Amino acid sequence: xxxxxxxxxxxxxxxxxxxxxxxxxxxxxxxxxxxxxxxxxxxxxxxxxxxxxxxxxxxxxxxxxxxxxxxxxxxxxxxxxxxxxxxxxxxxxxxxxxxxxxxxxxxxxxxxxxxxxxxxxxxxxxxxxxxxxxxxxxxxxxxxxxxxxxxxxxxxxxxxxxxxxxxxxxxxxxxxxxxxxxxxxxxxxxxxxxxxxxxxxxxxxxxxxxxxxxxxxxxxxxxxxxxxxxxxxxxxxxxxxxxxxxxxxxxxxxxxxxxxxxxxxxxxxxxxxxxxxxxxxxxxxxxxxxxxxxxxxxxxxxxxxxxxxxxxxxxxx
Numbered sequence: 001x002x003x004x005x006x007x008x009x010x011x012x013x014x015x016x017x018x019x020x021x022x023x024x025x026x027x028x029x030x031x032x033x034x035x036x037x038x039x040x041x042x043x044x045x046x047x048x049x050x051x052x053x054x055x056x057x058x059x060x061x062x063x064x065x066x067x068x069x070x071x072x073x074x075x076x077x078x079x080x081x082x083x084x085x086x087x088x089x090x091x092x093x094x095x096x097x098x099x100x101x102x103x104x105x106x107x108x109x110x111x112x113x114x115x116x117x118x119x120x121x122x123x124x125x126x127x128x129x130x131x132x133x134x135x136x137x138x139x140x141x142x143x144x145x146x147x148x149x150x151x152x153x154x155x156x157x158x159x160x161x162x163x164x165x166x167x168x169x170x171x172x173x174x175x176x177x178x179x180x181x182x183x184x185x186x187x188x189x190x191x192x193x194x195x196x197x198x199x200x201x202x203x204x205x206x207x208x209x210x211x212x213x214x215x216x217x218x219x220x221x222x223x224x225x226x227x228x229x230x231x232x233x234x235x236x237x238x239x240x241x242x243x244x245x246x247x248x249x250x251x252x253x254x255x256x257x258x259x260x261x262x263x264x265x266x267x268x269x270x271x272x273x274x275x276x277x278x279x280x281x282x283x284x285x286x287x288x289x290x291x292x293x294x295x296x297x298x299x300x301x302x303x304x305x306x307x308x309x310x311x312x313x314x315x316x317x
Contacts, residue, residue, distance in 0.1 A: 028265075047287070049223045049227075054287070054292055058089075064206065068124070072121050073111050076107075080110070089292040093293045100122050117190045117191075120193055230268075236271070244267065247263045248263075261281045
């Protein structure tokens with residue numbers, strides 16, 4: 001009962017936070033200008049660049065998952081991962097952590113591997129995703145230096161410090177604060193298996209493997225914004241779009257609404273009026289989320305069958 005109350009409280013807090021952020025954004029955006037921005041957009045061109053981006057993301061995201069599972073747990077056919085990766089998007093539309101849990105649950109049944117080990121791999125992929133976005137942002141900072149981009153340097157420093165401490169704990173067996181050692185999970189836990197097992201080159205390989213996903217998304221957003229009459233310099237978009245993606249990945253609001261729109265207006269307000277930025281960010285976000293969920297619904301019957309009664313082993317791709 002206390003756990004259920006905690007879940008309900010978390011969902012209510014997320015809904016209230018979403019409503020609160022959207023209300024603050026809408027207070028600064030005249031409704032008539034926002035509706036005009038929605039009306040005047042070139043949706044044919046917008047969908048022509050954004051929908052293929054979502055399909056590419058789905059296929060490449062599954063590829064990253066396929067490689068990670070093969071490296072740390074054993075081979076699974078790529079085509080067998082497509083249904084559950086797509087179905088996890090449906091669950092993740094409502095709750096990001098639940099989507100990751102559904103993915104781990106399927107792999108647990110498919111591979112007969114302890115679920116905490118699989119959960120550790122899912123966390124490994126999440127952390128390397130954040131790291132790869134920070135590296136893209138750093139590329140923008142180095143290439144297009146300004147007072148605004150320099151404000152992101154503490155993020156890079158924080159990520160570097162995190163990995164130094166994490167490597168020291170999981171791989172070098174260093175525990176600098178012995179007095180509080182038992183406040184942390186023992187490094188021998190199954191949840192840390194992937195991090196203990198992965199050599200440094202695996203971290204680098206996953207980060208590099210993810211880079212085409214952002215490169216395609218960057219180009220799609222650059223041209224997709226033009227469909228709403230927004231012209232953002234490519235260097236500025238390269239620097240701050242990774243930050244927006246990181247903000248969007250935080251599981252604090254419903255369907256990641258509110259935080260994403262506020263970030264677009266904050267980072268790109270000098271290049272376009274707030275109504276246009278709000279219209280574009282909202283439509284782009286919904287297009288991405290709903291297209292992924294649509295792919296998930298198409299694959300859901302197959303994924304459900306795999307969860308209830310896993311299919312026999314087949315040849316591997």
